[in-house]
Amino acid sequence: MDYEYNPNIPIYIQIMDIIKLKVLSEEWKEGDRVPSVRDLSIEFSVNPNTMQRALSELEREGLVYSERTAGRFITTDKGKINETREAMARHTIESFLKQMQKVGFTTEQIITKIKEV
Amino acid sequence: MSKNLLEIKNLLKYYGDKLAVDDLSITVEAGKIVGLLGPNGCGKTTTMKIVAGLINDYKGTVLIEGKEPGVESRSGISYLPEKTYLSDWMKVSYAIDYFADFYADFDKNKAYEILTRFQLEGNMKLKAMSKGMQEKVQLILVMARAARLYLLDEPLSGIDPAARTTMLDIVLQNYTEGSSILLSTHLIYDVERIFDSVIMMGNGKLILSDTVDNIRETSGKSVDELFREVFKC
Amino acid sequence: MLGKLLKHEFQATGRLIPFIFAAIGGLLLLTYLSTLFDIVVFTEMASMLLFACCGAAVIVTLIAVISRYAKSMFGAEGYLTNTLPVSKKSLVLSKALVAFIWLTLSFLVVIVATIVFMWFMGVFNDSFQKGFDEFLQLAGIGGTSGLIKLLIFFTAMMLVQLVVFITQVYLAITINHVAPFNKLGPGGAFVNFIVIYIFFQLIDTVLMFFVPLSLKIGGGDISLSTQPMGGSIFAASSDTMPPAIGLGSYLFNIIGIAVMFWLIIWMTKKKIALK
Numbered sequence: 001m002d003y004e005y006n007p008n009i010p011i012y013i014q015i016m017d018i019i020k021l022k023v024l025s026e027e028w029k030e031g032d033r034v035p036s037v038r039d040l041s042i043e044f045s046v047n048p049n050t051m052q053r054a055l056s057e058l059e060r061e062g063l064v065y066s067e068r069t070a071g072r073f074i075t076t077d078k079g080k081i082n083e084t085r086e087a088m089a090r091h092t093i094e095s096f097l098k099q100m101q102k103v104g105f106t107t108e109q110i111i112t113k114i115k116e117v
Numbered sequence: 118m119s120k121n122l123l124e125i126k127n128l129l130k131y132y133g134d135k136l137a138v139d140d141l142s143i144t145v146e147a148g149k150i151v152g153l154l155g156p157n158g159c160g161k162t163t164t165m166k167i168v169a170g171l172i173n174d175y176k177g178t179v180l181i182e183g184k185e186p187g188v189e190s191r192s193g194i195s196y197l198p199e200k201t202y203l204s205d206w207m208k209v210s211y212a213i214d215y216f217a218d219f220y221a222d223f224d225k226n227k228a229y230e231i232l233t234r235f236q237l238e239g240n241m242k243l244k245a246m247s248k249g250m251q252e253k254v255q256l257i258l259v260m261a262r263a264a265r266l267y268l269l270d271e272p273l274s275g276i277d278p279a280a281r282t283t284m285l286d287i288v289l290q291n292y293t294e295g296s297s298i299l300l301s302t303h304l305i306y307d308v309e310r311i312f313d314s315v316i317m318m319g320n321g322k323l324i325l326s327d328t329v330d331n332i333r334e335t336s337g338k339s340v341d342e343l344f345r346e347v348f349k350c
Numbered sequence: 351m352l353g354k355l356l357k358h359e360f361q362a363t364g365r366l367i368p369f370i371f372a373a374i375g376g377l378l379l380l381t382y383l384s385t386l387f388d389i390v391v392f393t394e395m396a397s398m399l400l401f402a403c404c405g406a407a408v409i410v411t412l413i414a415v416i417s418r419y420a421k422s423m424f425g426a427e428g429y430l431t432n433t434l435p436v437s438k439k440s441l442v443l444s445k446a447l448v449a450f451i452w453l454t455l456s457f458l459v460v461i462v463a464t465i466v467f468m469w470f471m472g473v474f475n476d477s478f479q480k481g482f483d484e485f486l487q488l489a490g491i492g493g494t495s496g497l498i499k500l501l502i503f504f505t506a507m508m509l510v511q512l513v514v515f516i517t518q519v520y521l522a523i524t525i526n527h528v529a530p531f532n533k534l535g536p537g538g539a540f541v542n543f544i545v546i547y548i549f550f551q552l553i554d555t556v557l558m559f560f561v562p563l564s565l566k567i568g569g570g571d572i573s574l575s576t577q578p579m580g581g582s583i584f585a586a587s588s589d590t591m592p593p594a595i596g597l598g599s600y601l602f603n604i605i606g607i608a609v610m611f612w613l614i615i616w617m618t619k620k621k622i623a624l625k
Contacts, residue, residue: 007339010330172623192435202429
């Protein structure tokens with residue numbers, strides 16, 4: 001899989017976002033087993049330690065949990081997933097708003113524009 | 118016993134009057150993929166040759182798993198030089214048998230598997246292959262070994278962009294927690310995603326040594342950008 | 351590991367040499383057939399080709415063996431050779447051994463081919479036999495037992511000389527890759543060899559003449575004596591071979607081989623910087 005990574009941001013953060021999207025879009029379903037660090041690092045074409053860091057962070061955030069011998073799994077906690085959805089939405093909207101403001105729109109104009117498109 | 122797979126302390130190497138490596142001190146831990154970056158003639162290749170055991174006339178300390186370069190370290194190091202070191206008359210299958218003979222950690226099946234992935238065959242003669250094909254064969258020979266330390270000197274330079282991804286995949290697939298890869302390259306942009314950390318050299322000296330994440334977090338730049346800045350090219 | 355090194359050395363050097371040996375065999379057969387059917391022109395052509403091939407056999411073997419050492423130790427292939435998990439001692443030894451075997455074989459093939467050729471050209475007839483016996487008497491060697499002793503002595507001497515030669519060549523090439531000699535280029539190896547060779551020749555000759563240990567030929571037998579060759583030269587009459595051959599250089603050669611080998615291994619271990 002060819003992922004284009006932003007060269008200025010640490011890759012592990014970008015991987016976290018990609019995985020979050022996979023979960024939110026249900027490409028990776030709740031309770032699904034997460035592939036091994038090794039396999040993922042090859043699929044994402046990144047350093048395995050980087051992948052390990054991304055997964056550890058996701059564990060810390062609660063989106064992923066690990067079971068001692070069985071491996072890593074996507075959380076079944078719907079609350080957690082919604083939280084993630086909310087956070088991503090907010091983050092995306094904030095970036096969008098910032099960008100639109102740069103282009104020269106006010107908040108009302110942005111809302112009108114959205115309805116138009 | 119330290120975690121360091123490779124330890125270099127105050128390395129000095131003269132070629133006549135010219136100082137090729139100037140008081141270099143670096144370490145590589147086990148389980149890391151490290152980039153060795155720098156412009157041509159900065160001492161990267163010389164350093165790798167010293168670790169690989171091709172140059173024994175130097176000052177300073179070089180320790181591979183705590184031992185100085187010798188017969189033992191050579192069995193744990195898989196070195197890919199920039200040049201073609203296989204003889205013209207050799208067939209690919211002969212080269213594979215050769216490696217299998219001398220390196221206990223060589224996996225013949227793996228070698229043939231990767232060969233097929235590159236659409237190459239065992240009975241091809243090196244004489245009849247393009248430089249790019251020869252470089253692929255050499256990479257295969259080096260990566261089909263389960264070595265402790267891989268030294269790859271510009272493994273991507275003669276390879277077309279399409280094959281580069283495959284080669285990086287092969288490098289990543291060979292990663293194990295007990296082994297490390299030291300990879301020198303010019304093509305930083307494509308490759309920096311696979312590095313844990315990078316070592317930058319200039320004029321034989323160490324310029325910087327840091328993790329890729331750190332560089333991106335603290336400077337907001339990619340390693341490639343930082344490199345261009347440092348070497349103003 | 352030495353076995354594997356030997357195997358690969360033979361594979362690397364044996365791509366041309368066996369064919370020349372086969373050519374010699376083939377030409378011998380051709381010459382023999384042409385003498386059977388008495389086709390003189392054919393015989394002459396085949397004979398010339400045969401001699402050419404014999405010369406080629408030795409020359410090609412020499413070149414193959416010398417260039418193999420230079421290329422595989424210091425050429426591009428050196429990157430492969432010198433990073434193998436084997437000692438430099440095994441590396442150099444394997445190459446020297448294979449070189450020795452090929453060169454000995456090539457000499458053997460030429461000698462055997464020459465004898466066989468002379469045999470079916472009818473050289474070994476009765477008058478030859480008589481003349482040969484007279485020669486043996488004149489030289490004071492006596493019968494075949496003395497001749498055999500002499501042959502063994504000369505063969506041993508030649509084999510030692512061959513090892514000396516190979517070691518000298520290797521040393522010359524190796525020195526050429528050590529600073530500061532590595533600036534000289536390939537001609538430098540040749541110069542090194544000449545210097546080493548002359549050095550050995552000088553000492554050999556001096557030791558051969560003045561060390562009081564020699565092989566005495568005379569009175570129908572070969573034996574060891576403590577007469578220096580130098581002494582006998584001045585006493586011998588002018589129409590016979592020198593009655594004694596000095597052995598003093600032998601020991602020097604053997605020590606020389608060991609010293610040169612040690613130097614080669616030390617240099618390849620510690621002093622080489624491959625380009």
